[in-house]
Amino acid sequence: MALTFSMRVALPADVLIRELDGESVILNLNNGRYFGLDEVGTHMLGVLSTSNSIQAAFEALLSEYDVPSDRLRQDLHNLVERLVKHGLVEISSA
Numbered sequence: 001m002a003l004t005f006s007m008r009v010a011l012p013a014d015v016l017i018r019e020l021d022g023e024s025v026i027l028n029l030n031n032g033r034y035f036g037l038d039e040v041g042t043h044m045l046g047v048l049s050t051s052n053s054i055q056a057a058f059e060a061l062l063s064e065y066d067v068p069s070d071r072l073r074q075d076l077h078n079l080v081e082r083l084v085k086h087g088l089v090e091i092s093s094a
Helices: 039-050 054-064 069-085
Strands: 007-010 015-020 023-028 034-037 090-093
Touching (some): 039 069, 054 069
Antiparallel strands (some): 015 023
């Protein structure tokens, strides 16, 4: 499934997230894959997982960070793709 910003990001039930000092480790209990996120990545994932769509998360993050919109769009796209690839988030139609 091709990723579009109209999609929604959700954390599967078999994925654990542990935060420490703003950073986090995400672990898929079914396949043992894990991923570390720095403070910005942790915040991005939090906004993604509570927004109605990737686009809504993008707009919220754009208002928070002083970054060119095309850079944020690419970073957000790359983050979601990597997390999906490792089975750490699921995407669906919003």
